[in-house]
Amino acid sequence: MPPLITYEEALQLGAIEDHARIEALIERAWLARLEHFGDSTDLCSLVNAKSGGCAEDCGFCAQSRFAEAETPMHAMMTPEQILEHARAAEAAGAHRFCMVTQGQGLSKRDFQNILDGAKLVAENTNLKRCASVGHMSVQRAKQLKEAGIQRVHHNVETAESYYDEVSTTVRYEGRLRTIDAVEEAGLETCVGGILNLGESREQRVEMAFQLAKIDPTSVPINMLNPRAGTKFGDRDYMDPWEAVKWIAIFRLILPAALFRLCGGRVENLGELQQLAVRAGINGVMMGNFLTTLGSEPEDDRAMFEELGLNVARQPDNGADPRPDNRSGWLEGETPRTPVDELIDRQEEANLWNPELQLRRKKKTAVPPRPDGAANRGLEVVQVGKEGS
Structure with missing residues (x-):
């Protein structure tokens, strides 16, 4: 569907600062969201299936070998561990589950673990299945589909005109090739970016219209958590x-x-998270994020229910990925969910928890960034000379 506003209108809207005018804009977006999706929601949860040092230089990421930050690490999960976290996500009320790994590609063995994990999730839960595993070929994308993956996540991160400020080792064109490979394999695409990386107002509009051209099924909206x-x-x-x-x-x-x-979302939006939902959001990433903590399941569900939106699980075994089209059913009975009642707090199930499951490894050496930029945000300790 084409955009509802022009490029020039988007630039004008981006300049408004008055809260009353922003609220009017939000109401316009809310009506557009209701028209296309009704009261349906699309709640997601993830597992950081493999974390560790990454060879790329993305400027927002602590896992990069070029970052002067401790590297959050853990080995590749087994398929059974992936399933355990998926069951916890389902207990929290998630509709879909994403298996995420660091870096721009996986070894054959690690990729097989993702395939086997996806099969277990498809066979034993009522969750829709997603994967975020870096760059891939059409062949690998088809393998994901055969294993039960329905949607693949691969962000563009920012506007093309600003992209070189974000990464120089991962090319923008390479990201587009992966998205094309995913589509060629017959999978849905999940493509978004990160706001507040230093991009201009014009570049935010540029990114939005570039995403409209890509036409992904899903758009994850991230805000920089420095x-x-x-x-x-x-x-x-x-x-x-x-x-x-x-x-x-x-x-x-x-x-x-x-x-x-x-x-x-927690750090940037604070108490305005529900207003953000009204601005056009279909779902949130429930539970925790790759390396940081999130919200309690009860609070996330309430944020949508208080706006009259439906967060109930859909009894279709995830056969049809889109929440606004529920006609797809798999043969056989829907697998039992892990609990009869949804949990309210993370401690009630084994959700992915970066504070407990990651170990932080201090880098012994950090090479200079390829673009010559400095790493920032580190505490500077002034050490005086002896006797001063």
Whole structure:
């Protein structure tokens, strides 16, 4: 579906600062969201299936070998461990589950673990299945589909004109090739980016219209949660009203895409998270994020229910990935969910928990960034000379 506003209108809306005008914009986005999706929601949860040092130089990421930050690490999970976290996500009320690994590609053995994990999740839960495993060929994308994956996540991160400020080792064109491979394999695409990386207002509009051209099924919206020792480690959080405004603008540019709030939503939006949902959001990343903590399941579900939206699980074994089209059914009975009643707090199930499951390894040496930029946000300790 084409955008509901023009490029020029988006630029004008991006300039507004008055809260009353932003609220009017949010109402416009809310009506667009209701028109296309009704009361349906698309709640997601993830597992960081493999974490560790990454050879790329993405400026927002502490896992990068170029970041002066401790590396969050753990080995590749077994398929059974992936299933255990999926069952916990289902107990929290998630509709879909994403298996995520660090870096731009997986070894054959690690990729097989993802395939086997996806099969277990498909056979033993009522969750829709997603994967985020870096760059891939059409062949690998087809293997994911055969294993039961329905949607693949691969962000563009930012506008093409600003991209070189974000990464120089992962090319923008390479990201587009992966997205094309996923589509060629017959999978849905999940493509978004991160706000507040230092991009201009014009570049935010540019990214939104580039996403509209890609036409992904789902658009994850992240807001920078600055990590000390990274290129963007000293940036402030986004003003919550500014963040909500841009979510509404993106909704009007991408009226038919599923929007979900992901990384940085707690830190940047605070008490305005529900207003962000009204600005056009279909779902959130429930539980925790790759390396940081999230919200309690009860609070996330309430955020949607209080707006009259339906967070109930859909009894279709995830056969049809889109929540606004529930006609797809698999043969046989729907597998039993892990609990009869949804949990309210994370401690009630074994959700992915970065504080407990990651170990932080201090880098022994950090090479200079390929673009020559400094890492920021580190505490500087002034050591006086002896006798001063």
